[in-house]
């Protein structure tokens with residue numbers, strides 16, 4: 031196993047992820063673990079992460095001495111390289127202008143770490159790597175025993191190597207995907223240089239996670255807010271596997287869910303997996319509170335607040351529960367930390383169903399905290415959840431509440447649900463010839479939006495005066511920016527026909543061709 035020491039970088043979990051991808055087991059621990067801990071851990075190799083500090087200032091983090099005395103390979107990344115260089119007798123200089131973003135790094139000499147790993151060669155035959163740099167300080171004198179492994183014009187010592195001891199440092203970030211050969215480099219390190227066994231699989235993650243959950247909660251009762259989304263579903267399945275009857279899920283139906291969603295959730299979890307699920311139909315309460323409210327933020331707040339109220343009331347009935355389980359995944363952890371730091375301007379108050387009611391006085395268990403979305407999906411499959419559920423598009427906490435523009439009414443929700451189901455069904459049915467994938471798989475998020483305006487149409491011999499539905503389908507990596515999906519006209523025509531013919535009350539369908547920015551993905 032590999033020990034990753036965390037110096038506070040935002041992307042330390044990505045290192046662990048890349049190591050997992052190389053099928054090697056790793057654990058992340060804070061940089062200030064004791065020497066004894068390291069000896070006991072007996073790692074095959076150690077990776078020092080990046081971090082926000084500067085080694086040129088006195089009181090900043092350093093690696094425990096045992097790291098360099100354990101007799102195993104060490105890879106320092108960014109700050110990790112700097113502290114390694116400094117601790118082993120090299121020099122680090124703080125520079126007034128850092129380097130952030132893409133850089134082309136030239137590889138030097140032959141090192142066990144980089145040999146044969148390159149993106150292209152220069153005319154002179156130098157191996158080059160496209161990497162992601164992010165640093166202020168840089169190493170300006172190597173410790174003895176090291177040779178130069180990589181450089182850029184503005185960072186002459188961008189990589190150092192001591193093949194003898196297996197000590198390496200890189201100023202760039204191999205863990206991010208912008209560094210094209212990053213995964214190859216990390217794999218080279220953990221498998222070839224460290225000789226770690228490459229036999230780790232998601233199945234092992236399940237065993238590890240189960241052991242951890244059991245140790246954490248013991249024989250106490252746990253409650254979990256199940257939303258039907260991927261994260262809470264996988265968390266529920268995992269907890270159920272770990273603690274069975276000690277888990278009770280609360281599924282709050284606010285009346286703004288997708289077509290037959292409640293039914294599906296109850297079937298999958300209740301009937302199929304045998305999980306204890308309490309289905310709370312609170313649609314009357316939610317729709318009652320929403321009556322007459324048209325402002326999007328006000329609607330979000332009401333739904334968020336009411337959700338917490340309903341959940342709390344249910345939790346209060348489960349007097350023996352000591353733990354609240356949540357499907358928090360790693361990007362959520364980063365996002366909330368990032369927001370606190372940057373005070374990013376609030377575009378929409380994203381409320382996540384399942385947001386922690388703090389005064390519940392329950393202890394928190396979050397078994398997915400270290401995983402990325404696609405890993406959560408793989409875990410879901412491993413746990414036997416239906417592929418369809420695991421690969422579902424995201425759905426906002428306030429649900430159809432923000433997809434019915436203006437005032438929310440049950441009648442509108444019913445119309446929208448059916449139109450939306452037709453759209454989704456069609457996306458699943460239409461396969462793109464080039465890729466062989468369905469349009470559902472080719473889009474990141476797709477849904478229908480209810481517009482509370484009426485327009486004139488004809489049906490048979492009669493004039494109609496009915497509502498409009500807009501279709502939205504986007505492609506995106508991170509949901510921060512998005513392109514509208516270029517759906518085939520045939521598909522759009524088919525959906526439009528079906529909606530107008532099958533959903534009485536809607537006589538017009540339009541397609542949203544706005545990108546984000548300037549539009550957002552949701553309409554409210």
Ligand code: XMP
Pocket residue numbers: 330378379380381382383424425426427428475509546549550551552553554
């Ligand atoms: P926007 O509309 O901001 O959406 O471009 C970006 C992503 O966030 C989802 N979204 C929400 N999710 N509660 C949620 O849990 C919310 O209030 C909320 N608003 C937007 C949206 O569906 C998209 O995936």
